[in-house]
Amino acid sequence: MNSTNIPSHSHGKDFVGRNLFDLDDWSAEDIQVVLEATKIMKEVNKRDYKKLPTLRGKTVCTLFFENSTRTLMSFELAADRLSADIVRFSANASSLHKGESLQDTVYTVDAMGIDLYIIRHSYPGSPQLVNKYTGKPVLNAGDGPHAHPTQALLDIFSIWERTGTLKGLKITIVGDIAHSRVVRSNLIGMKKMGAEVTICGPSTLMPGYMEEVYGCKVEHDLKTALKDADAVMGLRMQLERQSEGLFPSLEEYSKLFTLSSETMKYAKKDALILHPGPMNRGVEILPDIADSKQSVILEQVTNGVAVRMALLFLILGGKM
Amino acid sequence: MILIKNGFVYTIDKKTNRQNSLRSASFNKMDVLIDDNLIVKVANTIDENCETIDAHDKYVFPGFIDLHTHLRDPGQTNKEDIYSGTRAAAKGGWTTVCAMPNTDPVVDNISTVEYLKRKAKDIGACKVLVIGAMTKKSEGKEIAEIANMLESGIIAVSDDGNCIQNTKIMYNVMKYVSKFNIPIIDHCEDYFLSGKGQVNSGRMSTKLGLSGIPALAEEIVISRDIMLSESTGCRLHIAHISTKKSVELIRQAKAKGVKITTEVTPHHLLLNENECVNFDTNTKVKPPLRTQDDVDACLTGLLDGTIDFIATDHAPHSDFEKEKEFSIAPYGINSLETAFAALYSGLVLKDKISLSFLIGKLSTSPAHFLQLNCGAIEEGMAADITISDLQKDICFTPDTMMSKSNNTPYLNKSLKGRITKTICEGNTTWEDRD
Numbered sequence: 217m218n219s220t221n222i223p224s225h226s227h228g229k230d231f232v233g234r235n236l237f238d239l240d241d242w243s244a245e246d247i248q249v250v251l252e253a254t255k256i257m258k259e260v261n262k263r264d265y266k267k268l269p270t271l272r273g274k275t276v277c278t279l280f281f282e283n284s285t286r287t288l289m290s291f292e293l294a295a296d297r298l299s300a301d302i303v304r305f306s307a308n309a310s311s312l313h314k315g316e317s318l319q320d321t322v323y324t325v326d327a328m329g330i331d332l333y334i335i336r337h338s339y340p341g342s343p344q345l346v347n348k349y350t351g352k353p354v355l356n357a358g359d360g361p362h363a364h365p366t367q368a369l370l371d372i373f374s375i376w377e378r379t380g381t382l383k384g385l386k387i388t389i390v391g392d393i394a395h396s397r398v399v400r401s402n403l404i405g406m407k408k409m410g411a412e413v414t415i416c417g418p419s420t421l422m423p424g425y426m427e428e429v430y431g432c433k434v435e436h437d438l439k440t441a442l443k444d445a446d447a448v449m450g451l452r453m454q455l456e457r458q459s460e461g462l463f464p465s466l467e468e469y470s471k472l473f474t475l476s477s478e479t480m481k482y483a484k485k486d487a488l489i490l491h492p493g494p495m496n497r498g499v500e501i502l503p504d505i506a507d508s509k510q511s512v513i514l515e516q517v518t519n520g521v522a523v524r525m526a527l528l529f530l531i532l533g534g535k536m
Numbered sequence: 537m538i539l540i541k542n543g544f545v546y547t548i549d550k551k552t553n554r555q556n557s558l559r560s561a562s563f564n565k566m567d568v569l570i571d572d573n574l575i576v577k578v579a580n581t582i583d584e585n586c587e588t589i590d591a592h593d594k595y596v597f598p599g600f601i602d603l604h605t606h607l608r609d610p611g612q613t614n615k616e617d618i619y620s621g622t623r624a625a626a627k628g629g630w631t632t633v634c635a636m637p638n639t640d641p642v643v644d645n646i647s648t649v650e651y652l653k654r655k656a657k658d659i660g661a662c663k664v665l666v667i668g669a670m671t672k673k674s675e676g677k678e679i680a681e682i683a684n685m686l687e688s689g690i691i692a693v694s695d696d697g698n699c700i701q702n703t704k705i706m707y708n709v710m711k712y713v714s715k716f717n718i719p720i721i722d723h724c725e726d727y728f729l730s731g732k733g734q735v736n737s738g739r740m741s742t743k744l745g746l747s748g749i750p751a752l753a754e755e756i757v758i759s760r761d762i763m764l765s766e767s768t769g770c771r772l773h774i775a776h777i778s779t780k781k782s783v784e785l786i787r788q789a790k791a792k793g794v795k796i797t798t799e800v801t802p803h804h805l806l807l808n809e810n811e812c813v814n815f816d817t818n819t820k821v822k823p824p825l826r827t828q829d830d831v832d833a834c835l836t837g838l839l840d841g842t843i844d845f846i847a848t849d850h851a852p853h854s855d856f857e858k859e860k861e862f863s864i865a866p867y868g869i870n871s872l873e874t875a876f877a878a879l880y881s882g883l884v885l886k887d888k889i890s891l892s893f894l895i896g897k898l899s900t901s902p903a904h905f906l907q908l909n910c911g912a913i914e915e916g917m918a919a920d921i922t923i924s925d926l927q928k929d930i931c932f933t934p935d936t937m938m939s940k941s942n943n944t945p946y947l948n949k950s951l952k953g954r955i956t957k958t959i960c961e962g963n964t965t966w967e968d969r970d
């Protein structure tokens with residue numbers, strides 16, 4: 217592999233040591249570099265021998281204060297493929313339950329010699345705190361309903377890989393917008409890459425000012441929202457929202473918002489289907505569409521590892 | 537005796553003395569003579585062989601009066617106590633503060649009222665007036681012994697920080713208090729609507745993924761309280777008003793003759809929700825920083841008299857408490873030391889209000905509200921005086937804060953308008969050594 221394949225900077229802005237809190241402070245050019253790098257990493261992952269020695273001697277710490285087996289596996293596998301050492305701190309087995317603060321936890325872990333942090337936390341803004349406490353680069357693996365930039369990048373990659381560009385594409389995201397970090401990061405990233413995004417869901421699960429803050433379209437009728445869509449993403453609908461009084465039942469929800477071969481008729485023919493997982497089959501998506509040829513849902517998981525490899529490579533200054 | 541010479545002295549215009557709260561004032565080069573705890577003479581030139589303060593090029597204000605101060609004493613003295621809180625007040629130009637009762641234990645009986653009064657007298661650097669709780673432990677269940685506390689000298693009752701949600705209990709409290717000539721001060725918040733809210737419900741809550749506190753949570757309780765005041769005749773003072781609609785509700789209620797007054801904090805006059813964008817927990821406060829539209833409406837309300845005066849809602853919290861994830865950090869802004877400089881720099885220097893109007897809202901109007909013998913620099917008034925060098929910068933660093941806590945959005949920032957000396961009842965309580 218040629219060393220010119222992955223630039224270490226875009227437009228003079230070095231990737232080394234950068235934080236990824238959200239996609240706000242990553243430009244379209246930055247994202248383009250990540251997409252190209254991801255493509256290369258995906259090739260690596262198809263090889264028989266999938267390991268690169270590039271981050272040997274670097275130590276990556278995964279701080280998971282919330283259960284998310286899939287995201288954790290994806291990050292750790294990515295770090296492993298690049299030969300970084302991985303230490304894991306997960307809150308379930310930790311002193312966090314004994315009242316230790318995030319600050320104390322991070323100071324303790326940092327004393328062990330960490331080069332980069334990957335954090336998952338239910339409170340928005342936690343990645344910024346970890347960076348403030350340690351001065352080390354931080355990758356946000358999901359902070360409450362705020363941001364999930366690596367998910368957005370893998371979603372963008374999954375579309376880009378099929379279409380070659382996001383410019384002018386019409387993308388529709390359906391579901392519980394209010395509680396979704398995936399939506400917020402995707403709105404920032406997809407808009408930067410030139411797509412038109414429409415979001416759709418019940419009014420009680422739709423935050424105010426979405427159009428103004430993100431420059432997207434808001435719809436409450438699924439058929440209108442899906443009209444002429446090139447790609448459609450369903451979001452996980454959680455049962456607990458029902459007991460919070462935000463909607464009456466999963467049955468009624470799915471009647472209005474489920475993605476199925478029936479409702480997908482309103483989108484463009486062969487429109488891509490995405491879902492960040494895990495899916496509630498029968499609620500937000502029906503199997504006939506989740507397992508169809510249009511679906512890139514499993515491909516998203518594959519791409520997730522490659523995107524995270526690309527980010528670790530760029531931020532930790534890997535060499536090919 | 538103390539003589540203050542050659543300063544620009546805050547002078548209330550006697551000719552327009554129709555309505556106390558709307559009197560206009562100006563600054564005139566005058567001398568002020570203090571004897572013991574009173575101002576005894578104000579004149580163009582006074583010659584007296586006594587201790588003399590040269591106030592040349594400086595401004596001489598009546599000491600500021602804060603109706604809304606959390607001194608955290610007793611029980612939360614890691615954040616603040618009477619010693620540090622009154623020194624922070626003196627440094628900020630305040631000569632009287634009213635202590636909110638949500639301490640540990642709550643100030644809901646004579647013994648805690650007496651504790652505060654005694655300790656303030658012994659070690660305080662300003663006058664401390666006591667606000668008693670409306671309900672026992674501020675739990676919103678049983679009425680506190682208000683008449684007893686009144687005998688010990690409380691000036692108002694409030695369950696600040698704990699809004700009574702049960703309308704029947706609120707009705708009873710107001711009916712009970714209506715027979716005493718004191719106001720109830722209500723922190724208006726519908727807890728079902730505000731829920732776990734962290735910031736204003738709007739663009740910022742959407743952007744940051746933090747749960748929001750809607751304006752409605754405040755407005756709906758203000759509407760309720762106005763109706764309860766109409767029905768019971770109780771004097772109602774709305775604490776820390778923050779939204780455009782709240783200002784409008786109070787404007788309408790005043791026009792109808794309801795016995796209602798209100799205050800606004802410096803931060804709700806100066807800062808909007810965008811301050812929260814970097815998850816700075818020093819911007820986390822209740823009510824939350826609102827939109828610029830709300831900020832503008834609060835200023836309009838202050839200018840047209842709908843809002844009666846400025847109160848700080850000084851709410852100190854220790855570094856270790858604020859140095860947390862935004863979602864679990866406590867609400868509150870440390871304000872006594874920064875208030876004047878922030879308001880002077882943010883409003884007077886930007887030509888939004890005049891200096892004399894600002895001083896009226898920091899001193900004359902709250903003095904009038906509390907019927908105190910201060911708030912003006914005139915013969916016979918208490919010798920509560922604040923002297924400021926308006927040209928001089930002041931920077932708020934952890935080293936220089938008199939408060940035990942540093943939780944201000946102005947931390948490490950420089951502002952114009954430094955208080956160089958504060959005199960409370962004839963005693964110097966703050967002297968700038970720079």
Ligand SMILES: [Zn+2]
Pocket residue numbers: 696697723775776822823
């Ligand atoms: Zn309050």
